[in-house]
Amino acid sequence: MAMTQDEIFGKVRGVLVEALAVDESDVTPEAVLTADLGAESIDFLDIVFKLEQAFGIKIGQGELFPDNVRQDPKFVQDGKVTAEGLAALEQRLPHADLAALRADPRVGNVGRIFTVQTLVKFVDRKVNAS
Amino acid sequence: MWIDRIVELVPRERLVAVKSVSLGEEHLHGYAGAGAVMPGALIVEGMAQSAGILVGHAGGFREKGVLAKVSRATLEREAVAGSTLRYTARLERLDAAGASTRGVVELIEPGASGAAPAREIGRIDLLFSHLDQNAAGREFPAENFVFGESFRAILRMSGFDAV
Numbered sequence: 001m002a003m004t005q006d007e008i009f010g011k012v013r014g015v016l017v018e019a020l021a022v023d024e025s026d027v028t029p030e031a032v033l034t035a036d037l038g039a040e041s042i043d044f045l046d047i048v049f050k051l052e053q054a055f056g057i058k059i060g061q062g063e064l065f066p067d068n069v070r071q072d073p074k075f076v077q078d079g080k081v082t083a084e085g086l087a088a089l090e091q092r093l094p095h096a097d098l099a100a101l102r103a104d105p106r107v108g109n110v111g112r113i114f115t116v117q118t119l120v121k122f123v124d125r126k127v128n129a130s
Numbered sequence: 131m132w133i134d135r136i137v138e139l140v141p142r143e144r145l146v147a148v149k150s151v152s153l154g155e156e157h158l159h160g161y162a163g164a165g166a167v168m169p170g171a172l173i174v175e176g177m178a179q180s181a182g183i184l185v186g187h188a189g190g191f192r193e194k195g196v197l198a199k200v201s202r203a204t205l206e207r208e209a210v211a212g213s214t215l216r217y218t219a220r221l222e223r224l225d226a227a228g229a230s231t232r233g234v235v236e237l238i239e240p241g242a243s244g245a246a247p248a249r250e251i252g253r254i255d256l257l258f259s260h261l262d263q264n265a266a267g268r269e270f271p272a273e274n275f276v277f278g279e280s281f282r283a284i285l286r287m288s289g290f291d292a293v
Contacts, residue, residue, distance in 0.1 A: 042198040049223045
């Protein structure tokens with residue numbers, strides 16, 4: 001039976017409370033993992049492991065959070081994500097909303113695409129795919 | 131090393147190690163006022179070594195696995211000189227990017243009629259990252275500087291295959 005968005009959000013919130021030691025009330029759909037919830041790079045691995053356990057899914061390396069985009073000179077030039085970089089992100093991260101990054105493609109904004117809702121959409125695609 | 135001996139190893143599942151808390155060790159002197167107790171940070175390190183060997187052994191010590199995050203560390207009782215700490219690390223998750231472990235710390239206190247039963251005094255959950263698989267794509271030296279000879283030596287000394 002398919003999980004509802006509310007059910008997925010509730011479990012994702014539990015994962016983030018445990019992984020990032022934040023209050024439940026801080027975990028809103030629009031909260032940015034880094035800027036609002038204080039996630040650091042190593043926390044992403046922790047979040048991946050905990051999501052796998054919570055939902056019984058397998059998440060491949062780079063599937064949820066992209067590898068090597070910010071370090072690839074094809075994808076980032078003069079401190080901004082290139083059109084090629086945006087296309088790569090769109091292809092690799094169909095669960096992410098890139099509208100804000102398209103409007104302001106500064107590389108520092110890449111982290112802002114990872115909100116709580118991004119995780120909910122990602123899990124929704126994984127658990128309700130079939 | 132912050133463990134004395136490995137007493138159990140079930141590859142890719144769990145590792146149990148022990149550490150005698152000795153007044154002969156300088157780090158006990160004067161710690162926490164008058165009490166000669168094992169510093170909590172070194173108990174975390176003991177668990178990190180126990181869990182690290184479990185993770186390293188699971189990958190044949192080919193990966194450069196470093197402690198990346200202490201996900202949880204609770205210690206409810208002090209370990210005084212003369213007691214023994216027992217670390218049980220369980221492998222929760224292992225993949226190319228890293229590993230997570232859950233750990234229980236037990237204390238065996240000395241008594242007039244022999245050692246008391248082991249009592250759980252804390253839980254320490256850890257996250258390890260495999261450096262060569264890091265998302266930033268940074269490169270590290272070819273040699274495995276994380277798992278040096280001391281880690282394999284304590285496995286061999288404890289009677290286990292060091293892979």
